[in-house]
Amino acid sequence: MSAEFLKALTANRLGEGDVVFWSSGQWVEQFADAELFTEEAPAEAAVALAKAQNRTVVDAYLIDVTRSEQGVAPVSYRERLRALGPTNELGHGKQALGGAAIAALQAASGAARSTGRLDLIRRK
Amino acid sequence: MYRYDAIDKEFLTDRSNEFRHQVGRRLAGELSEDQFKPLRLMNGLYLQLHAYMLRVCIPYGTLNVAQVRRLAWIARTYDKGYGHFTTRQNIQFHWIKLRDAPDILDALAEVNLHAIQTSGNCIRNTTSDPRAGATAEEIDDPRVWSEAIRQWSTLHPEFSYLPRKFKIAVTASAKDRTAARVHDIGLALRRGRDGTLGFEVMVGGGMGRTPFIGQTIKEFLPATRLLSYLEAVLRVYNRAGRRDNIYKARIKILVSSLGAEEFGRQVEEEWAQIDAARADLPDTELARIRAAFIQPGLEVLPPVSDSYEAARAANPALARFARNNVSAHKAPGYAIVDVSLKAHDATPGDANSDQLEAIADLAERFSLGDIRVTHEQNLVLPHVKQSDLPALFEGLVAVGLATPNINLVSDIIACPGLDYCALANARAIPVAQSIAQRFLDADRAELVGELKIKISGCINACGHHHVGHIGILGVDKKGEEYYQLTLGGSGAEDASIGKILGPGLNADQVAPAVDRLVEVYLAERQGEERFLDTYRRIGMTPFKEAVYVDAH
Numbered sequence: 001m002s003a004e005f006l007k008a009l010t011a012n013r014l015g016e017g018d019v020v021f022w023s024s025g026q027w028v029e030q031f032a033d034a035e036l037f038t039e040e041a042p043a044e045a046a047v048a049l050a051k052a053q054n055r056t057v058v059d060a061y062l063i064d065v066t067r068s069e070q071g072v073a074p075v076s077y078r079e080r081l082r083a084l085g086p087t088n089e090l091g092h093g094k095q096a097l098g099g100a101a102i103a104a105l106q107a108a109s110g111a112a113r114s115t116g117r118l119d120l121i122r123r124k
Numbered sequence: 125m126y127r128y129d130a131i132d133k134e135f136l137t138d139r140s141n142e143f144r145h146q147v148g149r150r151l152a153g154e155l156s157e158d159q160f161k162p163l164r165l166m167n168g169l170y171l172q173l174h175a176y177m178l179r180v181c182i183p184y185g186t187l188n189v190a191q192v193r194r195l196a197w198i199a200r201t202y203d204k205g206y207g208h209f210t211t212r213q214n215i216q217f218h219w220i221k222l223r224d225a226p227d228i229l230d231a232l233a234e235v236n237l238h239a240i241q242t243s244g245n246c247i248r249n250t251t252s253d254p255r256a257g258a259t260a261e262e263i264d265d266p267r268v269w270s271e272a273i274r275q276w277s278t279l280h281p282e283f284s285y286l287p288r289k290f291k292i293a294v295t296a297s298a299k300d301r302t303a304a305r306v307h308d309i310g311l312a313l314r315r316g317r318d319g320t321l322g323f324e325v326m327v328g329g330g331m332g333r334t335p336f337i338g339q340t341i342k343e344f345l346p347a348t349r350l351l352s353y354l355e356a357v358l359r360v361y362n363r364a365g366r367r368d369n370i371y372k373a374r375i376k377i378l379v380s381s382l383g384a385e386e387f388g389r390q391v392e393e394e395w396a397q398i399d400a401a402r403a404d405l406p407d408t409e410l411a412r413i414r415a416a417f418i419q420p421g422l423e424v425l426p427p428v429s430d431s432y433e434a435a436r437a438a439n440p441a442l443a444r445f446a447r448n449n450v451s452a453h454k455a456p457g458y459a460i461v462d463v464s465l466k467a468h469d470a471t472p473g474d475a476n477s478d479q480l481e482a483i484a485d486l487a488e489r490f491s492l493g494d495i496r497v498t499h500e501q502n503l504v505l506p507h508v509k510q511s512d513l514p515a516l517f518e519g520l521v522a523v524g525l526a527t528p529n530i531n532l533v534s535d536i537i538a539c540p541g542l543d544y545c546a547l548a549n550a551r552a553i554p555v556a557q558s559i560a561q562r563f564l565d566a567d568r569a570e571l572v573g574e575l576k577i578k579i580s581g582c583i584n585a586c587g588h589h590h591v592g593h594i595g596i597l598g599v600d601k602k603g604e605e606y607y608q609l610t611l612g613g614s615g616a617e618d619a620s621i622g623k624i625l626g627p628g629l630n631a632d633q634v635a636p637a638v639d640r641l642v643e644v645y646l647a648e649r650q651g652e653e654r655f656l657d658t659y660r661r662i663g664m665t666p667f668k669e670a671v672y673v674d675a676h
Binding site: 012014015016017018019054055058059075076077078081082085086087088089092093 | 150151152153156157171172173174175176204219220221222223471542543544548551553554557603604605
């Protein structure tokens with residue numbers, strides 16, 4: 001098991017609620033376009049910038065990401081669902097876009113508990 | 125049904141305007157998220173995994189035609205074309221934008237709907253019997269009392285910041301269709317020996333991570349004293365409830381730690397201090413509310429409709445629907461029709477806009493414009509002439525709403541689970557669908573009979589798994605979805621909390637395990653026993669052995 005530091009920064013857009021990912025100072029819609037942090041300092045710096053964007057996004061947090069033969073995917077099932085959409089309505093959410101990157105996320109398996117899930121009742 | 129007066133309407137408009145202003149300030153950056161979140165939650169707006177979710181209150185599960193049409197329009201205009209009915213008789217929209225929320229609240233207010241007190245540590249929507257006013261079983265119409273509680277509890281200043289959320293149920297029949305014994309307060313209407321009306325008051329029921337069955341603290345509360353007694357219960361809870369620990373803050377924990385007897389004593393003491401003339405509902409007001417629920421338009425009909433009987437004899441599909449989804453009405457020649465939102469490939473509790481509009485049309489034609497929502501995530505058309513049943517059935521078939529499975533194995537409660545919910549650990553919807561798929565054979569499902577399966581995606585138990593005959597709880601086991609089965613729960617008048625069957629199963633193993641449980645039941649049952657009855661008679665062991673046979 002790799003101890004590689006690999007994270008992405010995610011949030012929800014304030015006005016719409018859409019799931020977004022950080023990429024070099026911008027928020028992008030697809031996980032495939034997310035910036036991957038391999039070191040803690042720049043990741044935390046991005047979190048600080050994101051949290052300052054009070055009018056743009058809510059609930060910014062880092063998620064664990066893993067590399068496998070299929071590609072790069074969030075480690076936790078919950079974060080993969082956020083990056084894709086609900087499994088009962090495959091036409092809804094980001095998975096509706098289709099394509100290779102979505103297929104790779106859908107193929108990703110194995111997981112560990114999501115980061116940033118502490119105290120969820122209060123956070124909701 | 126109850127009609128809002130000018131004051132109610134003005135209040136809803138004001139509330140909507142207030143929220144529009146708050147949203148504007150949030151989007152402009154004048155309010156932080158920490159400042160804004162309590163305000164949006166007070167209007168039922170949560171942030172879930174993919175979008176905002178708006179939970180709309182359906183008071184005691186009662187809707188009229190205009191309201192259902194408006195819900196359909198909102199689903200189509202602001203969501204992805206569907207809504208999700210919940211175990212609290214409410215409806216949720218899962219793809220809402222914050223920017224649209226004020227317009228949606230305006231649209232709801234126009235038909236006397238809102239999202240007030242669908243979140244937060246306040247008194248939530250009162251659960252009641254979806255057959256209220258239609259069943260001959262009821263002692264009194266529970267909607268009258270539910271409406272009194274609605275008016276009393278809406279924006280009640282003393283009870284807007286309770287230690288935790290608070291849910292009340294009112295049931296009026298021996299057959300409890302409200303899960304009253306797993307509510308914070310369950311009220312069961314009773315007739316006293318002298319014929320007067322009263323309530324058995326049960327307190328401290330609940331599910332979540334620490335499930336309890338409510339305990340009776342008053343055998344017979346005179347009905348006219350309801351509001352003062354509720355005030356006393358809430359006051360004791362508000363004062364002594366555990367605000368220091370969110371997991372111990374529900375009234376069930378207080379009742380459990382004090383003991384029901386001591387809790388009841390403190391309530392009596394508090395009750396004695398309350399000025400009844402101020403707190404209780406005046407007779408004139410009660411009469412005004414009661415008058416709103418007198419059902420106009422019921423005709424005098426022969427008890428049996430020959431045309432319906434002939435149609436049922438000629439059409440096996442109608443006959444099956446009649447066996448499972450049609451019940452006796454208090455008025456001769458009428459019937460109560462359950463509309464299942466549990467087709468085998470559907471998401472339990474979901475209805476799309478076309479279906480909602482069809483329901484509204486059918487209710488207008490065949491059910492005196494009355495529509496009910498059940499806590500089991502189905503709908504009810506409460507006042508259907510038997511002679512209209514064949515036409516209603518065809519109308520339901522046309523929109524995929526004639527699934528003849530009420531109370532059967534595929535009539536499954538499932539919360540939105542990890543597909544939508546920010547709190548969930550595991551998905552619930554696909555598990556429900558896999559079980560429904562496995563029991564597609566309608567003859568076998570009828571042979572099995574009543575079997576209540578309830579699935580929650582986390583320990584908060586929105587899917588009522590603790591009180592499922594078979595309960596299924598999704599857990600996160602080292603990052604994978606696992607499911608813990610419980611047996612022997614019931615949310616009905618014979619309420620009980622289910623017991624854990626054994627080690628968790630992965631998603632693919634759940635439906636086969638349910639199948640094995642059903643086979644044990646079919647082999648062991650005696651006479652008219654339901655699954656639950658057989659379990660209670662023979663115990664866990666045979667079921668456990670069947671499911672874990674490969675593990676040895």
